[in-house]
Amino acid sequence: MTGAAHGLAARIPLAGGSGHLRLRPTPQAAAAPFPAWRSAVTVHTLEGSAALEWLENRWPALYEADPMATPFTSPGWLLGWARQLPAAATVLLLLAVGPAGVSAGLALLREDGDAGTELRALSPYCEYVTPVGPGAQDMRTADALASRLAECVQAGALVTLANVPAGSPLATALRTQDDWQHTLSRTAAVPLPLDLCALPKSARRQHLRREQALAAAAGTVTFHRTRTAAELLAALPALETLHTAQRGTATHSPVPGAWAKALGPCADGAFIAEARIDGAVMAAQLCLQRGRRCYSVLPAMDPARSHLSPGHALLRWLTHDLAVDGITCLDLGPTRETAGQLHYKAQYGPVWNVNASFTAGRNVPGPSLTRTSLAKGSAA
Numbered sequence: 192m193t194g195a196a197h198g199l200a201a202r203i204p205l206a207g208g209s210g211h212l213r214l215r216p217t218p219q220a221a222a223a224p225f226p227a228w229r230s231a232v233t234v235h236t237l238e239g240s241a242a243l244e245w246l247e248n249r250w251p252a253l254y255e256a257d258p259m260a261t262p263f264t265s266p267g268w269l270l271g272w273a274r275q276l277p278a279a280a281t282v283l284l285l286l287a288v289g290p291a292g293v294s295a296g297l298a299l300l301r302e303d304g305d306a307g308t309e310l311r312a313l314s315p316y317c318e319y320v321t322p323v324g325p326g327a328q329d330m331r332t333a334d335a336l337a338s339r340l341a342e343c344v345q346a347g348a349l350v351t352l353a354n355v356p357a358g359s360p361l362a363t364a365l366r367t368q369d370d371w372q373h374t375l376s377r378t379a380a381v382p383l384p385l386d387l388c389a390l391p392k393s394a395r396r397q398h399l400r401r402e403q404a405l406a407a408a409a410g411t412v413t414f415h416r417t418r419t420a421a422e423l424l425a426a427l428p429a430l431e432t433l434h435t436a437q438r439g440t441a442t443h444s445p446v447p448g449a450w451a452k453a454l455g456p457c458a459d460g461a462f463i464a465e466a467r468i469d470g471a472v473m474a475a476q477l478c479l480q481r482g483r484r485c486y487s488v489l490p491a492m493d494p495a496r497s498h499l500s501p502g503h504a505l506l507r508w509l510t511h512d513l514a515v516d517g518i519t520c521l522d523l524g525p526t527r528e529t530a531g532q533l534h535y536k537a538q539y540g541p542v543w544n545v546n547a548s549f550t551a552g553r554n555v556p557g558p559s560l561t562r563t564s565l566a567k568g569s570a571a
Contacts, residue, residue, distance in 0.1 A: 232294070232326075232335040235286045238301065242282040246270055246298070253296050253324040260327070262479035262486060263317045267457030269298050272314045275452055279303055282313060285339055287322070287332045294326025297336055297361075301348075307553075308348040310340070314453075316488060318378075318524040319546070320355045333360035341368050344552040354525055357545040371551045377533070379523040379541035384514035385507075386540070394538040398507065401500040408499055410469040414508040420458035424451055430463055430475040433491035450477075450489075464512070466505040474501035476509065483519045506539065 237245050250266045262268055273282045280302040287295045298313040312320050326332045340350050355362045357375060365371050387395060405412060417423045427450055454461055460481060466474040473496045477489040492502040510521055523539075525546055526532050 232287050232289050232329075232331050234335050234339040235288055236339075237282075237284040237286065239281045242284045243270075243273060245284060245286075246273060246282065249293075250296065250298075250323070253293065256325040257295075257323050257327050258482075259321075260323045260481070261319045261321065262457070262460055262481045263314060263319055264298065264321060264323045265457055265460060265479075265481070267460065268453070268479065269313050271453035271456045272316075273300075275446075275449055276300060277302075283310065285336055287324070287326060287335050289326070293324065294329065295322040295324035295332045295336075297322045308343075308346075309351065310343055310348050311351045312353065318354050318486065318488070318522075320352050320361075321359060322361060328360055330360045330364070333364040336361060337364035337368055340365070340551070344370065347552070349550070349552040351548075351550050353548040354546045355549060357547040362547045362549075365549050366547075368551070371549050373547045373549045376528065376546050376548065377526045378544045378546055379526050379536040379539075380544070381510060381521045381523060381539045381541045383510055383519050383521060385510040390538065390540055394540075397538060398503070401503050402507075405499050405504055408468065412504070413467045414465070414505070414512070415467065416464045416509070416512055417462045420455075423454060423458050423461055423463055426463040426465060426475065427451055427454070427477075429465070429472045430477060430489065430491055433472060433475055433493055434489060437491050437494050464505060464509045466501050466508065468496070468499075468501075473499065474505040476505060478521075480518070483517060484522060485513060485518055485520070486522045487524055502535075503538075510539070 246266060246269055250269070254260050254265055276282070280300050283299045283301040285297040285299065286293050287297075299310050300313045302309045302311075321327060322332065322336060340352075344350055352365070354376075355365070366373065387398065390398075417426050431450060457479070461477065461479050464476045464478065465472050472493070474490075474492040476487055476491070479486045479488055490502065490505075492505075513521055523536055523541065526536055
């Protein structure tokens with residue numbers, strides 16, 4: 192590789208219009224200890240059936256060894272989407288290896304088309320793209336992964352990594368590479384239990400007005416959160432219907448049945464919360480859970496009942512229900528930089544942070560990417 196490919200001499204400036212967002216390392220990343228080994232990290236790749244086998248049998252150990260990993264990198268969630276890839280796409284695992292074995296992995300998909308090769312996150316719904324494993328917060332691991340991605344760009348691939356936590360080692364390493372462009376977006380996480388009394392007076396008044404409007408509505412209003420895999424899958428069609436009605440058919444959505452297939456392998460770590468009026472669902476929200484933290488993935492509400500603010504009603508009930516169960520955070524994920532979105536989430540006193548979305552390369556035909564196989568014995 193050339194020195195330019197390593198990108199050690201340049202730093203990408205903040206994207207236009209987003210300079211007001213500050214990048215800061217996460218406290219967990221700053222405090223994470225380095226592994227015992229001190230030698231250079233190498234990156235190996237696995238693709239296709241070998242990657243699927245590794246994802247099913249070896250990835251769970253990486254996930255369990257990483258307390259900061261999110262459900263978007265859980266083996267069940269990744270396998271649920273990996274098993275639905277089109278013929279032109281394949282699973283691509285980047286595995287960071289040291290003398291002690293695999294310290295971290297990054298799950299991607301590789302798609303080959305007439306325009307060339309593209310690499311992006313394996314799951315089409317991934318609000319936080321991060322490596323997974325005991326060495327995921329090690330800067331040497333991040334540098335090695337960023338260098339391998341730069342090699343892919345040099346080989347002709349278009350690489351798109353959306354929603355990388357901006358203060359993470361991987362984002363830091365990518366920003367020091369040449370030719371990477373990035374944009375920033377806020378993320379919102381609501382600490383639980385939600386203390387409504389601590390919110391600004393304007394927010395409290397708005398919540399009170401919504402509660403009064405809902406109480407005055409004709410009909411019986413109820414809240415329900417699924418507790419079993421069977422309940423989850425039974426509630427899924429109503430959520431998908433609401434999502435289509437709210438967003439319109441022009442919004443990109445997976446093929447019919449894709450959500451059920453994706454949630455099947457990870458149903459024990461997912462649930463759907465519903466707000467109903469006279470038995471009809473007026474708002475629903477799919478969430479993933481790991482430990483005491485929940486992540487909102489797919490929220491939707493009935494546009495015909497928008498005057499009742501059903502999304503707000505569902506969030507109020509959901510935050511209370513989760514707190515009773517000992518959940519300490521509801522992560523509302525990336526937020527569009529619009530007044531409506533920012534105001535909506537600000538009414539729950541969230542902690543704001545930043546994601547960075549990276550792109551490098553041009554989607555043009557190029558030489559085939561180098562495929563380095565990883566023998567099972569070396570991944571111990």
